[in-house]
Amino acid sequence: MPLEKKIIEELIKSSIPDAKVIIEDLRGDGDHYSATVISKTFDGKSKIEQHKMVYNSLEGKMGKELHALMLKTKLE
Amino acid sequence: MNDINIDVTESINNELNTNDVVLFMKGTPDFPMCGFSAATVQVLKNLGISFSSINVLDSNEMREGIKKFSDWPTIPQLYVKKEFIGGCDIVKEMYESGELLELLNSRGIQVNPS
Numbered sequence: 001m002p003l004e005k006k007i008i009e010e011l012i013k014s015s016i017p018d019a020k021v022i023i024e025d026l027r028g029d030g031d032h033y034s035a036t037v038i039s040k041t042f043d044g045k046s047k048i049e050q051h052k053m054v055y056n057s058l059e060g061k062m063g064k065e066l067h068a069l070m071l072k073t074k075l076e
Numbered sequence: 077m078n079d080i081n082i083d084v085t086e087s088i089n090n091e092l093n094t095n096d097v098v099l100f101m102k103g104t105p106d107f108p109m110c111g112f113s114a115a116t117v118q119v120l121k122n123l124g125i126s127f128s129s130i131n132v133l134d135s136n137e138m139r140e141g142i143k144k145f146s147d148w149p150t151i152p153q154l155y156v157k158k159e160f161i162g163g164c165d166i167v168k169e170m171y172e173s174g175e176l177l178e179l180l181n182s183r184g185i186q187v188n189p190s
Contacts, residue, residue: 047162047166047169047170048148048160048161048162048166051162051163051165051166052147052148055148055149055150060149062149062150063143063149063150063151068111068112070164070165071165072165072169
């Protein structure tokens with residue numbers, strides 16, 4: 001089931017409030033996205049931890065409703 | 077509750093104990109069934125390392141089991157010397173930055189970049 005771009009952005013921002021979120025719908029099908037998430041809260045965390053923070057914000061949708069999300073996390 | 081199946085945990089541990097580099101993926105290295113798995117295989121092939129692969133599509137228990145085992149929601153998943161390295165995005169990023177090569181070298185994994 002496709003998930004809207006806006007909803008993904010809202011979910012990420014609700015758990016990482018300072019996050020800058022850039023989302024691209026790669027195929028225009030609402031199912032294959034790329035997201036870049038920039039937040040100061042990533043400081044001192046490993047890439048795995050950073051990605052987990054984003055996955056956690058998606059409340060279990062990752063790997064289910066949201067099949068394909070290319071993810072990049074950055075500090076600045 | 078969906079507790080992690082003991083048999084699956086055991087076979088995951090067994091796999092990680094007997095192979096230095098293990099990729100849990102959809103499909104096989106020659107016939108990946110998902111773009112993310114294919115991209116990860118390509119990185120490992122570019123580095124010329126030998127790795128063992130588990131096709132999670134062969135077993136639903138393994139597919140769900142490895143996600144719980146790693147506490148990671150997606151496939152593929154790369155392990156080096158029993159350590160979870162990441163999924164496709166992290167592996168690609170580490171490959172491009174040279175970090176992955178560094179990590180493999182530091183773990184004594186033989187690489188042969190093409």
